[in-house]
Amino acid sequence: MISYFKLYHNLKHTYANLPKNLSTNIMNENKLTLTILMILAMTIWGGGWIANKLIVYEANIVVLTFWRFFITLLTILPLLFIVKEKIIFNKKIFKLTTIGAFLNISFMLIAFVGVMHGFAGSAGVIITTISPMVTFFLASFLFGYKLSPKQLLGLFLGFLGGLFMFQIWNFDIIGLLNDGSIYFILGAIIWSFVTINSQQASKYTNPIHYTIILTFIAMLCLFVVAYPLGLSVIFEKDLKFWLALIYISSFGQGIATTIYYFASSKLGSANTSSYMFIIPVSALFFSYLILDEVPNFFLITGGIINILALYIISSKITQK
Secondary structure, X not given: OHHHHHHHHHHHHHHHOOOHHHHHHHHHHOHHHHHHHHHHHHHHHHHHHHHXXXXXXXXXXXXXXXXXXXXXXXXXXXXXXXXXXXXXXXXXXXXXXXXXXXXXXHHHXXXXXXXXXXXXXXXXXXXXXXXXXXXXXXXXXHHOEEOOHHHHHHHHHHHHHHHHHHOHHHXXXXXXXXXXXXXXXXXXXXXXXXXXXXHHHOOOOOHHHHHHHHHHHHHHHHHXXXXXXXXXXXXXXXXXXXXXXXXXXXXXXXXXXXXXXHHHHHHOHHHHHHHHHHHHHHHHHHHHHHHOOOOXXXXXXXXXXXXXXXXXXXXXXXEO
């Protein structure tokens, strides 16, 4: 974690003191590092679906979401002493961070409801095959990105890989409503807007400050709703609950999400979103390791297809 934030500080300083064309070259040289960080973040997120499943029945989901933001804030506040940059707060930043806060709250609540009805592995599959596609098309429409034939092929392969893992030929509309899939689809769409919003916010503030302000706003909003429901109930839970809660709050929501926002500001929302194709593989691995869910042939094959899709999509996006 420390090495990442040292990297962030060094990159930020370098970009501020070099011409635009030179900073672009440096960005290309550090793409490998950003790729490694994104793979790490997406792997952590994959495990987060299993952690969600472990705690979702232990308390009201609004209470759980409040504590997730609270623990996340405690995790990322010390980063202010590492970044050592003045926090800029104006109407534009307030608007973007507030939008981001409500989008994140909506995503987490829907995710909890989804795993309550369905499987953690399904969440990792559905969200990560739909969200990148929505993000790419939104980015193309809003920011003028021109998708190459290779990238369109990668998107198609990523979507195909997700459908293969989900065994779409066994799909029916009743199953969509009963197994939580509809919530995962909504979550995927919401997360696409989370990605777009974070990229817009990066024009006005750095990812660390964005995450901190967003988390603080979300925590305050949730406190109003969660307090009457009983916030102290989590102190009655066992060690397994706390390990799962800390994992998704500190590592998943704190560290991994900050990496995601940082990468989005440097690589663009479209390229960053493509890394979400890693999540199904890690989600299936952790579900097997922790929940004893044995992945079948179709899940494994779909994961391989998604890795190929990631390789194709990560090629550079051109501007119209």
